Amino acid sequence: MSQHRPAGASGSPGVVPALPDLPEATVARLPEYLRALHHLAESGHDTVSSEGLASAAGVNSAKLRKDLSHLGSYGTRGVGYDVALLVEQIEYVLGLTQRRAVALVGVGNLGHALAGYAGFGTRGFRIAALFDADPGRVGEQINGLTVRHIDELPACAAQESIAIGVIATPARAAQTVADQLVAAGVTSILNFAPCVLSVPEGVDVRKVDLAIELQILSFHEHRKASLTALPDTPGAGIAAIPNRLGGGGLGSSGTQEAVGS
Amino acid sequence: MSQHRPAGASGSPGVVPALPDLPEATVARLPEYLRALHHLAESGHDTVSSEGLASAAGVNSAKLRKDLSHLGSYGTRGVGYDVALLVEQIEYVLGLTQRRAVALVGVGNLGHALAGYAGFGTRGFRIAALFDADPGRVGEQINGLTVRHIDELPACAAQESIAIGVIATPARAAQTVADQLVAAGVTSILNFAPCVLSVPEGVDVRKVDLAIELQILSFHEHRKASLTALPDTPGAGIAAIPNRLGGGGLGSSGTQEAVGS
DNA sequence: CCATGTGAATATATTCACAGCC
DNA sequence: GGCTGTGAATATATTCACATGG
Structure with missing residues (x-):
């Protein structure tokens, strides 16, 4: 499908840099x-x-x-x-000309929801397999897929060409699962467990921590409260309050900007 | 230099000390x-x-x-x-000395999981109420809470002092819900719906989009593949990188840095 | 000594403002 | 006229390297 190459124009010989390196x-x-x-x-x-x-x-x-x-x-x-x-x-x-196969590990509370999330399917991904370490969960059917035991990961990953893994286990299991994913050839991991993963060079990890998102919002709540609580205190000994407008601000992922002009 | 500020201990009650403005x-x-x-x-x-x-x-x-x-x-x-x-x-x-009340709107697939997520409870938040617009869902019990109709939001938000809302509805409903949250006094929103919300100044929005996280990983997969496939192999489809990449890689994806020793 | 705390140096990101082209 | 594309200017973030003080 990719007839189009965003290559530098002209006839620079030799290598075609398939991807511009983007910030x-x-x-x-x-x-x-x-x-x-x-x-x-x-x-x-x-x-x-x-x-x-x-x-x-x-x-x-x-x-x-x-x-x-x-x-x-x-x-x-x-x-x-x-x-x-x-x-x-x-x-x-973004590499979305192919539909990428994803392995989801951990079908508890959150994993169940992710397995059923339609957005993955409509936006370039295919959940190719579900895994769990709990034998009591193996065999369960979710959204047309059968939960397999984590030991089957290597074989399955190879067969389905899985390069992306999603970790939705409790934090205590996450590092072990990450190691297993990497051993099975996965080179990108989306981690929902609230912990830091250690992975070899060349493996990318992104983390989504729901509580952290709320804590960041909590900070802004706290700040807004402290600002409104001090309307215009004349020289109260605390340094002048910076006059920062607007909701938002920037963030590595997710903070929406207030459109000022 | 280091002026000690015992959190909430001293000073006249009601006066909130200014926060340092952090990057x-x-x-x-x-x-x-x-x-x-x-x-x-x-x-x-x-x-x-x-x-x-x-x-x-x-x-x-x-x-x-x-x-x-x-x-x-x-x-x-x-x-x-x-x-x-x-x-x-x-x-x-971070403003976590109080346990903040949170309203969760949308108890579908993802909302259910969020309502049951223990991490909110253990890290400073209390899910104070669940809402949905679908009458068929109103009345359902989730994790000890009863799902209420969205129309009850204003009364409930006032009574429970809710300042933070979580949107877990489909994208088409998200803007309306956001408006309702803001009208009910909410000033921070965590949005799981894949859409941009428009909110008044002073309201903070953070967005979590699960498909976007995977798409960012997909970019890095694409880039890694194009680097390893580049040297003198023209047009050779997809290669399933079996080995860990050698030196010189640009490590991290921006969220987590290479960890390990 | 040792590890913090911090100015200075560098790197990355955003915004401005306008030249260039349709 | 209108809108893209981009260098220059600004703002923010990270890293370095070392003075500082327990």
């Missing part, structure tokens, strides 16, 4: 652009301006243009971006 | 330090060096020291940090 911050935003573009496509738009796409994705237009410029320009000056073309480009860069 | 990147890491500190405390440590805490939290020690220095110094040169004191300080800064 991490840009990589983290491309999926959001992709989602917004699909939404726009469904509502009949076939082109969109940087302003329009930016607001659909919750960022400002300068950032969006800079991000897209790293992919090599696919917009038209005076017009905007071709939605279908941009979708194709971003999907190519 | 967002630091705020996002404090919860991880807190988790690591609790773990250390449980295993009997009562002091820890920046090196030790950093490795337990998956960051490097310089970053950790810089982060902690923003809270005002609570370490002892030549010794390290007092675990209990640091826990207390971070919990104070």
Whole structure:
């Protein structure tokens, strides 16, 4: 499906750099652009301006243009971006031209929900296998898949070409599971367990910790409360309160910006 | 220099001391330090060096020291940090000295799992109420709580002093729910729906999108594949990298750094 | 000594502002 | 005219390296 190569133009000989090396911050935003573009496509738009796409994705237009410029320009000056073309480009860069097989380990509370989450299926992934270490859970059917024992992981990973694993076990089991995944050839891990994983070089780990997200919000609640509690105290001995506006702020993942202007 | 601020102990009641204004990147890491500190405390440590805490939290020690220095110094040169004191300080800064009430909206697939997630309870939060718009779900008991209709949100939020809301609805319902939460006085929202929310200034939104996390990993998979496939193998489909990559890789994915020794 | 805390140096990210092209 | 693409300017974050003080 990938006839398109975002290669540097001209006839520079030899190697085609399959991927431009993108800033991490840009990589983290491309999926959001992709989602917004699909939404726009469904509502009949076939082109969109940087302003329009930016607001659909919750960022400002300068950032969006800079991000897209790293992919090599696919917009038209005076017009905007071709939605279908941009979708194709971003999907190519994100490696979504193939549907990637994912192994999910841990079918407890959260694992069950993840196994049933439709969003994985519609956005480039296929949950290829479910695993658990608890024999009492092995054999259970979830969403058309049978839970297997973790010992079957190596064989299954090889057969299904699984390169991405999701850990949804309790924290105490997570490191062992990570080791097993790596041993089975997995090179990317999404970790929902509240702990740090140690993995060899070349393996990528992303972590999602639900309580941490709330704790970050708690900080902002605390700060807002402390600001409103001191309306305009005249020289109370505490240093002047920085006048920071707005909700949001930035974060490595997830904090939405307040669109000021 | 180090002005000691006993959290909530002294001073006239009602007066909230101003918070140091922390870099967002630091705020996002404090919860991880807190988790690591609790773990250390449980295993009997009562002091820890920046090196030790950093490795337990998956960051490097310089970053950790810089982060902690923003809270005002609570370490002892030549010794390290007092675990209990640091826990207390971070919990104070994050606003975790009170247990915050949270409303969860949407008890479908994911909402169910979140309602049952023990980590919220053990790390500073109390799920105070569950809501759904579907009358067929109202009345259901989950984890000791009864699902209420979303229309009861305003009354309930006021009564329970709910300032934080979690949205676990389908994307099409999320904006409406957000509006309802804001109208009910909620000023921080954790959004699991794959869409951008528009909220008034002063309301903080954090977003967790499970598919986006996988897509970011997919990018790194794609990049790793293109690097290993590059040298002189043109167009050779997908190779299932069997071996760990050798040297020179750019390590981390931005969330977790290479850990291990 | 030793490990913290911190200025200085570097790296990364965002925003501005406008040239260039449709 | 309008909008993209981009260098330059600014802001934020990370890392270095060492003075400081228990």
